[in-house]
Amino acid sequence: MTLYTPPRYYERTMLDIYTLGEEILAEKAKPVKTFDSTLALLVDAMFETMEEADGVGLAGPQVGVSERLFVIDVRDGNRWVFINPEIIATSEECATAEEGCLSIPGIFSDVTRAARVTVQAQDVKGRPFTVEAEGLFARAIQHELDHLNGVLFIDRLDKEERGRAVRAFNRRNRKRRTRA
Numbered sequence: 001m002t003l004y005t006p007p008r009y010y011e012r013t014m015l016d017i018y019t020l021g022e023e024i025l026a027e028k029a030k031p032v033k034t035f036d037s038t039l040a041l042l043v044d045a046m047f048e049t050m051e052e053a054d055g056v057g058l059a060g061p062q063v064g065v066s067e068r069l070f071v072i073d074v075r076d077g078n079r080w081v082f083i084n085p086e087i088i089a090t091s092e093e094c095a096t097a098e099e100g101c102l103s104i105p106g107i108f109s110d111v112t113r114a115a116r117v118t119v120q121a122q123d124v125k126g127r128p129f130t131v132e133a134e135g136l137f138a139r140a141i142q143h144e145l146d147h148l149n150g151v152l153f154i155d156r157l158d159k160e161e162r163g164r165a166v167r168a169f170n171r172r173n174r175k176r177r178t179r180a
């Protein structure tokens, strides 16, 4: 695996979350090719980091790994790992709901997405699976898959709304920096 951070990083289970403005969030991530213990440790650390940050999904690029994987836990008792995911079917029906992102803390906006998706992916051992998702699970999958293509949820807003979100994020961050 190509890592942006040295492997010893995984001795800590908490990973740093990259935020808006970091280049890696705008890059297209590369396929995962090696299903080894490093990948398994990364996935475990991603779940811990996501849960600690109170998120429902976290993608590789958000923790500095520009590879095609994400984890999801929408608090329905299932922990999902998607590696090299592809959406193979989407419903015509759409749904609109508020979204946030661990990489854009404090910013929330309504986003319209497909109501249902069917996804093909591999698990942490490389075994292929297919899942049909709806509701928050379908939304989280689409949000995380966007991350693998360098797209953030604010990129799906109209220009004016996106500008407002970026300004609000920058304002919030500036405040935080001067307080620190």
Ligand code: ZN
Pocket: 100, 101, 102, 103, 143, 147
């Ligand atoms: Zn996100």
